[in-house]
Amino acid sequence: MSSASESRDPHNAEYLHGSDHANVDLPHATLRGYLTGFGLSVILTIVPFWIVMGHVFSDKNATILLVLAFGAVQIVVHMVYFLHMNSRSEGGWNMMALIFTVILVVITLSGSIWIMYDENANMMPAMTPDQMQMHTMTPEQMQQMK
Amino acid sequence: MSAAAIETADNAVPQFYVKDEPHAEGGVLLGFWIYLMSDCLIFAVLFACYAVYGHNYAAGPSGAHLFELDWLAVSTAALLLSSITYGFAMLEMARKRKGAVLAWLAITACFGLVFLVLEVNEFTHMVLAGAGPDRSAFLSSFFTLVGTHGLHVTFGLIWMFTLMVQVARSGLTADHQRRLACLSLFWHFLDLVWIGVFSFVYLIGALS
Numbered sequence: 001m002s003s004a005s006e007s008r009d010p011h012n013a014e015y016l017h018g019s020d021h022a023n024v025d026l027p028h029a030t031l032r033g034y035l036t037g038f039g040l041s042v043i044l045t046i047v048p049f050w051i052v053m054g055h056v057f058s059d060k061n062a063t064i065l066l067v068l069a070f071g072a073v074q075i076v077v078h079m080v081y082f083l084h085m086n087s088r089s090e091g092g093w094n095m096m097a098l099i100f101t102v103i104l105v106v107i108t109l110s111g112s113i114w115i116m117y118d119e120n121a122n123m124m125p126a127m128t129p130d131q132m133q134m135h136t137m138t139p140e141q142m143q144q145m146k
Numbered sequence: 147m148s149a150a151a152i153e154t155a156d157n158a159v160p161q162f163y164v165k166d167e168p169h170a171e172g173g174v175l176l177g178f179w180i181y182l183m184s185d186c187l188i189f190a191v192l193f194a195c196y197a198v199y200g201h202n203y204a205a206g207p208s209g210a211h212l213f214e215l216d217w218l219a220v221s222t223a224a225l226l227l228s229s230i231t232y233g234f235a236m237l238e239m240a241r242k243r244k245g246a247v248l249a250w251l252a253i254t255a256c257f258g259l260v261f262l263v264l265e266v267n268e269f270t271h272m273v274l275a276g277a278g279p280d281r282s283a284f285l286s287s288f289f290t291l292v293g294t295h296g297l298h299v300t301f302g303l304i305w306m307f308t309l310m311v312q313v314a315r316s317g318l319t320a321d322h323q324r325r326l327a328c329l330s331l332f333w334h335f336l337d338l339v340w341i342g343v344f345s346f347v348y349l350i351g352a353l354s
């Protein structure tokens with residue numbers, strides 16, 4: 001089985017005509033890589049759970065931002081250590097596809113949230129579940145309230 | 147004018163086409179990666195739906211009422227552990243140790259099943275408590291997003307069992323190695339999507 005770097009070289013004669021033609025060009029994975037990724041993931045999972053379940057911060061927005069930040073970092077850790085993402089795999093096409101996808105994801109998410117937040121802010125009064133209850137009352141219930 | 151009249155700088159016969167089109171073996175993995183990226187877009191749209199509808203409770207229960215973070219921690223741990231055990235299976239595959247590959251795959255499948263059982267249990271409790279997908283826009287988008295992820299895990303498990311039978315029968319052939327590598331990408335990708343789900347949907351939803 002030829003090594004990963006050899007088989008990626010299109011000018012390598014063995015790559016084109018070798019007997020192990022059917023071999024898979026597998027990403028180079030190591031035990032150290034998997035364990036590093038796992039260790040980092042465990043930390044990056046436990047901390048947001050602890051922040052939320054232990055009510056560490058009284059400020060809700062700070063908690064939300066921290067949880068999102070830890071999630072984003074953990075996604076990068078998984079990409080690098082578990083999905084073996086780098087700029088060289090598949091001649092860089094993996095990375096190109098990923099960058100394209102990330103751009104689309106960012107446009108979809110930020111665009112939806114931004115536009116729909118504006119729509120809500122302009123069209124609907126903010127309602128708590130209790131206020132909503134008032135709106136779903138029958139006329140008879142409203143009479144009783146009076 | 148004869149063909150010999152056309153000469154290149156080093157007197158070689160010019161060649162205007164590729165004689166030997168290399169067939170990249172990584173083509174399958176690249177193709178599968180592009181499938182995963184399209185899958186990623188599906189999840190992005192479902193996340194966007196949840197982001198938009200996530201607070202429309204229709205006077206129904208919110209995440210703070212419904213989500214049990216203790217069990218969420220267990221299922222998250224199960225999925226994360228299944229990721230590392232699948233990694234161990236891939237390392238054993240590189241060493242061509244069939245028995246070890248099958249053992250690690252079986253452990254991975256067990257963790258996957260634990261995750262799935264917990265999710266089905268949670269969904270059943272929610273539906274029986276009157277908090278099904280028909281209750282509010284929040285719950286519709288919640289069940290669509292989390293359910294789609296759960297379906298992916300289900301099909302990943304079916305795929306894993308199929309591959310285990312195939313590897314047990316005919317060993318670690320090149321075809322099976324390629325399939326295991328594809329499932330590896332799929333399985334790690336599902337864990338990656340779950341990071342988004344437990345952070346964005348559950349942990350932040352539990353604060354509402």
